[in-house]
Structure formats: structure tokens, C-alpha cells
Amino acid sequence: MKESGISEELELAKKRCWVVIDRTPRLPLIDSCRSTLLRLAHSELNFLSRCPTRSSTRLSLNIGHLEAIVHILQQPCLTGVSRVCKPIPVSSTDWNGLKTNSCSKGVHVDIVCTLNRQPVWIIVSDRNPRYIPWDKCQKSKGLRLRVEEVLAAARSSMTLKPYSIILFFSNGVGNFVREKLREEFGASEIELEFSVFDFDFSEDLDGEWINVLARSYQDACVLEIKVDDIGDIISSPGCELKGLSVAAVTPRLSEELAERSAGDPFCSLISRMKYCPFEVKNLEYSEMKELLGDVDLINFDTTALIALVSGISNGGTEKLLGTPESELRQRFKGNFEFVIGQVMSEIENPIHVELGGVISGRRGIICESVHSEFMDLVLMCGGPNEKFRANQLLKCLTLVPDSPSQRVMGLPTTRKLALKNKVVFGTGDYWFAPTLTANMAFVRAISQTGMSLFTIEHRPRALTGD
Template identity: 65%
Template sequence: MMKQKGREEEVELAKERCKGVIDRIERLGVSQSCRRTLLRLALSDLNFLTRSSSTSSLNIGHLEAIVHILQQPFITGVSRVCKPISSPLHHLDIVCTLNTNPVWIIVSDRNPTYISWDSSPKKKTKGLKFRLQQLLTLARSSTTLKPSSIILFFSNGLHCNTFIREKLREEFGASEIELDFSVFDFDYYFSDDSDGEWVNVNVLGRSYRGACVLEIKVVGGGDDDDDDDISVLSAVKGSTTVASVVPKLSELAADTFCSLISGLKIFPSQLKTKLEMRGLLAEGDLVNFDTTALIALVSGISNGCTQKLLATPESELRQRFKGNYTFVIGQVMSEIQNPIHVELGSIISGKLGIICESVHSEFKQLVLMCGGPNEKFRADQLLKHLT
């Protein structure tokens, strides 16, 4: 009986929180589109509470934190709230201007103890690291909504998860920023005959005193083809700015990559029967490429950018590659000692290159998200020579 009463009180409190958020959303100085999105989410939670005796599936805390941020005077130019950008995989809570700078804001209302860093295939969850890698890649390639920073707002702080804070600092260069956030949520309204005085001030039971706000600078970009070509495709992270001019194949004819793919046997287009295809495949002159091999073939590291990387100051490389710095330098040294195009050239020459559908899909997605313009061009040419 006591447990039942406790659950009922919890549900009623959650309903009041939903109603409070709805009231504040109505007064936000944002576009009608943004307001409709927020209201839809709040009403969805409220409707859920009217049908259920549980609060376990609610997002009201997350929504409260978003509305709290939108109420701050230094947040302006809000163009998008609680919507994916580019694809459903890339969800942003707020796209706006913070102190005149365009930013993307990610809000977490989770207990910091349960924030995971790495992805977990067993739990089918993507860790914070993976999500930030994808968002940074997207941010650097974005043209219309390109941010100067990605802001992380942890409404419950990170005081009991210093591991996450340190990883954000080490791998993404995240730094804490001081913003004059109000500590409490205020629910207020004006009366027509009050001459602008506050008639009623209701302080909601939500404090953000322990909130943690971190900033990750979105670095990278520019129109230099060479810089784009040493994007972090080798580390599946890095610059993805698309240069205005992509070199034609004739301009690359002298390099080892063109020599490599020109040595591959092309699947005859005139084959018409399954028997003819089986006969060709039975000859045994096949090379089955996996995703790692394909990336290695088109990566800037394998295509003449090793010396430029080694000539770049270490501090700049660490800023660009974050936690992948050691791995990338290792790849550079390996390429200098054993150039992959030379090693594979004699192995695949005269043979038919094949890939499965899953490798084809994964490779195209990685190149699209993480490749520089020259890497994308080489990937396109390579796929034309594979079956």
C-alpha cells in the first residue's frame, strides 16, 4: 500500500513538472517551429503519465534542462531544437548562437555514473566517444550550420565520473567554460495591470548548481587539398572539408594508386550466363578486400602525405588527431618502411578484386563521413575496379 501511494505521488509530481515545462515553453522567445517541437515532446510525456503508473520512460528531466538553457539571455538565434541533423543518427538538442558564436549543444540529464564512454555491442548502445566523433566529423563538413564549438551540458555534473571528464579533455580537448547560468528554474508570469512587476514567482524544485558545461572547439577545415587528403580516414576521424576542386584522374596518373588499380582485372561486362561467371570465379585469381584494406589503399597516408605529416608540429597533430595521434604516427612510419601500394601491387596485379555488400556499404559510409576530397575521389575510382 505504501509503495503504491509512493508511486502515485511520484506520478503526480512528474505531471506537475510536465505542466510547468509546457507553461515555460509557451513563453520562450523561439520560433514557432521550435516551440511546436518542444510542446510535442512535453505533451507526449504528460499523456504517457495519464495512462501509466510509472515514470521510468520519461524524458522530462532532459526537456527541463533544454528549456532552462533556452531561457538564458546569452542564448540567441535558436534555429533547431531536439532534432536530428543530416541523418537520424546525429541528434542535436540545440542549434543556436552563444555569445555571438554559432554552437551545437548536447544535453545530458543522466546520472553521471551511468554515462558510458565506449560503445557496447552487447547492450546495443553507442558510447559518448562514438557520438562525439560522428558529430565533430559532421560539424567540420557542414556548410549551412557549421558551428565554432560543440557545447556539452551535463545537468547533473560529472563530479562522480572524473573518467569521462578526463577522456573528454584528453581526446577532444574539451575545456570547462564559465557561463552565467541561473542556478534555479524560475516559473513566473506578468499581469496586465502590474506595470511589468512580477506578480507570482514560483521556484521549481530543480537546481543546476552542480551542472558541468564543457566546450569542444571545432577545428579543421580550409580549402587546402593536401590538408584534406591527410584527414583522419586512417583513424576514422578528422577533417572532412570538401575542397572546391577535386583532381581529375589524369592528374593522378603517375602515382602509385593509379598503377595499383589499373593492374586489377575488370569483371567482363559481356558475361551473360551464371555458368560463365562461375567459370571465371573458379579460376582462383580473386582478391577479397575487407574494409580495412580498402581504407588503407585510399588513405592520404598511403598516397604521398607522410612527409607533410612528419613536418607538422607535434602540438598541431595532437590537436587534430586527439587520442589517435600515436596510432596515426605509427601508420606513417609503417608506410615509410613498407609502402602498402608496393606491397599489394605484386599480389593483386592481374587478379579480380571482389568485396561483399556489407564491406561496400561500410567503406562508402566511412569515406563519406571521414574522407578528404582526394580520398573520396580515390575511393570512387577503386570501387569502379571492384566487383
Template identity: 60%
Template structure:
């Protein structure tokens, strides 16, 4: 088969990148709008190439390389919470918007990513006739990053696919304190396209020459303590239900116990309270934290998750409808989902080796729900679970407090997710409506989604 010419090869690259966009890892939590934006850009490039003559020898100005580099970054295993791609961001300190290629969470920190696929000789430092200049552009981006508090990143990542010349590299280090960022990712990308029944490699992209730099924007230790809550850290679990005798041996079940015991122990067991300063020292820098919202706690202790799904489905429909009323379909759907794919098995690998935390607001809400709706077994599991999870102050990150409080961005959710954000901890949640609402603001939020479960009175 003849070697495809430049135009045909570029078309194949467009089609290949469109396939990759549709199969980005679920761990990226990329929003639908971001996927659509990337697809539109690839399709626009493909349409442009379709209008070009295959026999033309004139040089082509292609954007597909830039898009390939962006998608390469999006496939990084530490990239998640992708909330914005290839769109301008309005600046509160300037009338002009700034262009950022990616807003996401990288290594648990919110970042902005600027991507360049230009050859080093075409990257200019100062303003020119046709170029704004890298220095001027970075000044605008950093200014916007520091003025947009809700979207404020910890750092700006610069990804130069083909490297940089020494002069610009030194200027970035001297004037912007840029440091080398160890991306720790494959230097190659491969994708395949089918032509005349044969699969050919059309994306042998190499990033061996890539230069990746980081410019710090702020210190992530910036949060506010909600004035509605105590200044002490609470470490106790829910009160043990009166119907349980202290000497009663409780069988929590193998799955539940294995999930709880696989987590790091709560170092505050036996401590009634602790000054927040000591607490900062205890948790600061812990990269294994995971924040639970109320939906996650309920999913762990629910009877549906702990062996009652089949029993529930065996109960006559009229009894179930009388008990669960308008929630009947919701509960039955969860029971069927549990039989097909047990949630504790799914969460076991996610929580293994992690130190669980919950904020005081989530702790209070969970206790209230368990008291009102939980059965004796669910209450005992809740009590056992909370002994293994640290209850922390409602410490809301600065950027979360800058989001407006609306019906979709409810204050109580901002407190729970904002506390996880303050500690650089992902939040385990089934509340995806809130996650989507945050993403629509452009903010990147580090979360893990789980399937919802309800309390059944078990």
C-alpha cells in the same frame, strides 16, 4: 495542502515548462518552429503522464528533466540565434542523422549543444546492449559538424545536468580535448504553478552539480573575400552634398548625436586604406563589434527617426500619396510608430560602447540610396554617421558561402550578413525575411532586429 505525488508533480512541471517556453526572452531570437517543437515535446510528455495512474508505485521514465535542462540553457543571456532544437541533423558523411539538442549562437560563436539529464551512473562511454555509448555518439556528431559546412559550429557544448564520473570526464579530455566551459549562469531554476488557487514552486531545479564542457570543432577565422571587390579597406564616408557649405553648421539633433557619439570611434579616420592583414590585427578579437546592413543605416539617418514624424503626419493626405505613391501606408505606419516609440532611444542602449562596421557592399548600396532618395538633412547625417563607422572588406564567412543562393537567400544579403558572421559581429537589421530564411536552413545567425524606417527626402 497534501504533497502532490510523482505523476502529479511531473504534470505540474510540464505545465510550468510550457509557460516558460512561451515567455523565452526576445534576445534569444528563437524561431517559431523551435518554440512549437519545444511545446509539442512538453505536451507529449504531459499526455503520457495523463495516461499514467496517480496511485501507481512503479518507477516512471520521464523526459521532462531533459526538456527543463534545454530550456534552462535557452534562458542564458548569451544565447541567441536559436535556429534548431531537439531535431536530428542529416550527416553528409553518414546515412544516419545525428541528434543535436540546440543549434544557436553562444558568446557570439555558433555552437551545437548536447544535453544529458541522466545520472552519471547511467552514462556509458562504450557501446552496450542498450546504449550507443557517449564516445560513439560524439564521434558521429563531430563528424557531422565538420561535414555540414553551412551549419558547422565553432564548438560543441556538452551539458550534463547531474555531472559526470571521473572516468568519462578524463576520457573526454584525453580523446576529444574537451575543456571546462564556464557557463556563468544561475545554478537554479524556479517556476510556479497554480493549484486550487495557490501558487506553488514546482521547478526547484538545481544545476550545481552540472558539468559543462566544450569541444572545439574549427577555427572561426575562416572566410573568403568576394572577388568582385577591391583588396583595400575603404574608410571614407559619402561625398558631402554640394548644397552644403563646408562652413555651414549643421544641427544633427541631440538623439542622433548621442547615438553616434556613444559608439566607439572609428580608428581609421584619416587613413585612406589599410592592408587586410593589418585590418585583421586591428579588429581580431574585438568583442564589441556590431555590423550594420543598409536598413540599419537608413533607420539612423531617416527624417522619420530624426524629428520629422509629426511634421509628416500634418501634411495633407493627397500630397503624401502623390509623393510616396504605393509606399504611403508604409511611411505613415513608420511615422506613427516613431511618435509612439522613438527608434533612436531604442537603439541608443544597443549601440553604446559598440564599434560599428559595414562591408563595402552595404557602404556602396547605402551611398546610392542616399544620393537618389535622401534629402539634404538625411545626406548630412549619412556623411556624419559614416565617419564613425569602419568600412571593411566583403569577407563572407565560410558557412554563409555554403548556403545556396536563392530568391530568399539573395547573394547581396549573404555578403552583408556573412561579413558580420566572419567578424563574429551581430548584424543590426530590419531584413527579417532573410534572417528567417537562414534560420530555416538550420544555421544560427547572430542578429539584432530594429523597426524599419524609410528615407523621406528630409
């Protein structure tokens, strides 16, 4: 390649690195994932800066791989990203003749996240389809061995075990490799609602915005490989769904809420949830999957239920601000500042507006532990209006047994990973439902383990005795 051509390729690659570096801070990632991406992008930029412009060989670039990862991370269908470009630890196992040991560095996975309510590992390839070898060759271990290693790690993992492995070929994949993946690993092509084009703009010297980089993922191929029988992933030892006590939601309740919703924001809010609770009686996973096929569930923890019924969330801010400070301090003791902070937050951003978009059209579930804790708190601290709202809310929710997923229960129980929280969030994980919560300390503790857990954050609210 001519010197001028190499120089132009180097400059373009550097610009692409800067685009990745610029986009990464805006991605919805935890700090550890963001810093890993930035470190890799800066490393690639430093490598390119040291490359000589005079060379007889074509440059070997990794920036395309990082671009593809950033493109995937920008997609709204991905949630709960917990690991980016890090190896997954491998425990001692022997699967299909493939041995691993605890001393190995693990297997590289590009993204650990939640996709369509299920935990997945994503492997990204930005290679030209013609140069993706299936079997081992001089320069590569081959795709077959790579997939075998990732599957072995997935099947041996307890807490990070995914539902499936997603293979994202940003430039497509050849028919031979695609057919081999289907025959040997049961891979199937899936359609994701990913944007096809990726643009980046910058301002030139005349103040005009010009397109610097544009990349198409129109030829991308996305394949899914199921790890194994999902029943092994989600069921907890000794935990059976033995049927449940469900507050019957009748047409009368729906009519009652409809009548009240015009003048009651709370009833208007909960009337936007789906009704018709289902019953669970020793469901097999296949039956549960069929049941959940067209159902969008959301799991409420205690903080979410309190936020919905709290007097602060339901028009009580003016009354609280009009109460003498001494009286409020006497009522709330050491929580006075906490409650006043919530009052000011509610005035600026009403939580019912925030939660309306989250729960609308979804069917709400709560586990037995949350039901018990919520009722105790409302009886002890709630006022008559809060108790009434709590009663109305529970009629709209499906009560399911405590049924935490095996992977969540596999995490060590610590002060930050308390057993009761593992049960609540694990039950949401069992049902492939996001958990609506203000307990971000637990969410952060989960993310630090590397596990991807589907959660939705809300601002906290307290019972006021309203």
C-alpha cells in the same frame, strides 16, 4: 517502489511537464522550434498519463532533459536559436574511420544557436553522472561514439557547421568521463553566465503563491569541443581581407560630436559608439581573433543606416503630418501608407531610443556592398539634412571588404536568399558580429534553413528628403 511512491512521482512528473508546456510559448523561439518543444512535452505528459501506478521498476522519465533544454533557452547569452531537438542531416563522409551516409537519419542535436557571437551546437545530458557510459554497453552506444558522430556531422556540414560543440551536463559529469573528453576530443570547461536555480510558482486555493518546483543547476558542467580550425569555417573561397578604406576618426571628430550632441539627438546617439577604427590587412584568423577579443562589433545593413539618418527618426514627424496628404502621396507614390505607418510608429516609440541601447559601446562595421548601396540611396532620395547625417555616420564606422562566411555563402541563392543579402549578413557572420537589420524576410528565410545567424531586428524607416 511502493504504489504510493510511484503515484507521487507520476504526479510530480506531470506537473513538471505542465511547467515546460507553460514556459515554452514565452521563450524567444521561432514557431518551428516552439512547436517541437511543445510536442515533446505533450508526448511525455501523455506517456506519464498512461503509466500504471503499480510497478516494481522505477519510472524512466525524459522531462528532466526537456527542463534542462528550457533552462538553457531562457538564458540571455543565447541568440539566434534555429533548431531545437531535431536531427542534423548527415552527408556522405568518412572521418576518422567513422562512416555515415545520406540515408541515415542524421545526428540528434538539442539546440542550434549562437553563443558569444559564434555558431554552436548544444548537446544536453540530464543523466546521473554515475550512469553516463563512456564506451558502448548493452543499453547505450556510449558517450565517445555519440561525440564522434556529432563531430563527424559538424565537420561534414557546410551551412550548419558550428564553431564548437557544447556539452551541457545538467547534473555534472564524472572525473573519468571529463578526462576522456579532454584527452580524446580536446574538450575544455567553460563558464557561462547561466542562472543556477530554476523556480516555478503557482497560485494555491487560498490565493497564495507557492513554489511548486525548484531545480538547481549548481552542479552543472559545461564543456566545449572545438570542431576544427575555425579558419575553415569562416573564410570564403576567393575572398581575402586585403586591407580597407576606413574613414579616419580623429579626436577632432569625437570633440565635434561631443559639442553637437547636447542639442542634437542624432550626434548624441552615434557618439555612444566606440571609435578608433582598426585596419585589416591580410589578417590571419589568429590575428583577427586577438583583435576581436575585447571588441564588441555590430554589423549594419542598409536598412539600419537608413533608419539612423532618416528624417522620420530625427524630429521630422510633425512636419510630415502637417504636410497635405496630396503632396505626400505625390512625393512617396505607392509608399505613402508605409511612410505614414513609420511616422506613427516613431511617435509612439522613437527609434533612436531603441537603437541607443543596441549600439552603445559597440564598434560599428559596414561592408563595401552596404556602403555603396547606402550612398546611392542617400544621393538619390535623401535631403540635405539626411545627407549630412549620413556623412557623420560613415565617419564613425569601419568599412570592411565584402567577406561573407563560407557557411552563409554555402546556402543556395534563391529569391528569398538573394546573393546581395548573403554577402551582407555573411560578412557580419565572418566577423562574429550581429547584423542590425529590418530585413526580417531574409532572417526568416535563413532560420528556415536551420542555420543560426546572429541578427538584431529594428523597425524600418525611410528617407523623406529632409
